[in-house]
Amino acid sequence: MGAFRRCPECEEHTFTRCARCEAPLCRRHQPRAQARCRACEREYQESALLRNRMKAVLGLPPAALATTAVFAILLPFGAGIGGAIIVAAAAALAGSGTAATVFRAVDRSARAQFLREHGLPLPEARVVRLLPRG
Ligand SMILES: [Zn+2]
Ligand SMILES: [Zn+2]
Numbered sequence: 001m002g003a004f005r006r007c008p009e010c011e012e013h014t015f016t017r018c019a020r021c022e023a024p025l026c027r028r029h030q031p032r033a034q035a036r037c038r039a040c041e042r043e044y045q046e047s048a049l050l051r052n053r054m055k056a057v058l059g060l061p062p063a064a065l066a067t068t069a070v071f072a073i074l075l076p077f078g079a080g081i082g083g084a085i086i087v088a089a090a091a092a093l094a095g096s097g098t099a100a101t102v103f104r105a106v107d108r109s110a111r112a113q114f115l116r117e118h119g120l121p122l123p124e125a126r127v128v129r130l131l132p133r134g
Contacts, residue, residue, distance in 0.1 A: 010026045020118055067091045
């Protein structure tokens with residue numbers, strides 16, 4: 001926390017609130033549709049590292065499988081050096097296409113999960129501020 005300079009407008013002229021952490025946001029910092037406040041978006045970016053590891057685990061076996069399958073199917077047609085190149089290219093294409101599909105699915109579900117999150121515990125300082133002054 002604290003990576004973003006606090007915007008006084010956000011606190012004083014609250015236009016909307018982050019749908020995830022409920023931080024007050026001014027008109028200028030209003031998140032785009034299907035997006036959250038800067039702090040939440042940063043958290044999401046930071047979790048990308050974990051997602052990339054998950055992608056490798058989930059995406060590589062089916063990609064390897066697709067590559068092998070296309071190789072096996074096309075190999076009989078790959079006569080001569082030209083044919084072999086085409087078979088190899090097709091297999092590589094099938095492999096990377098499969099991986100890309102898995103990667104997209106991982107990103108989509110991670111994003112959906114992120115947008116579903118709501119009502120994180122408020123930081124202590126904010127709780128104190130919300131108490132009626134007296
Ligand atoms: Zn602001
Ligand atoms: Zn937020």
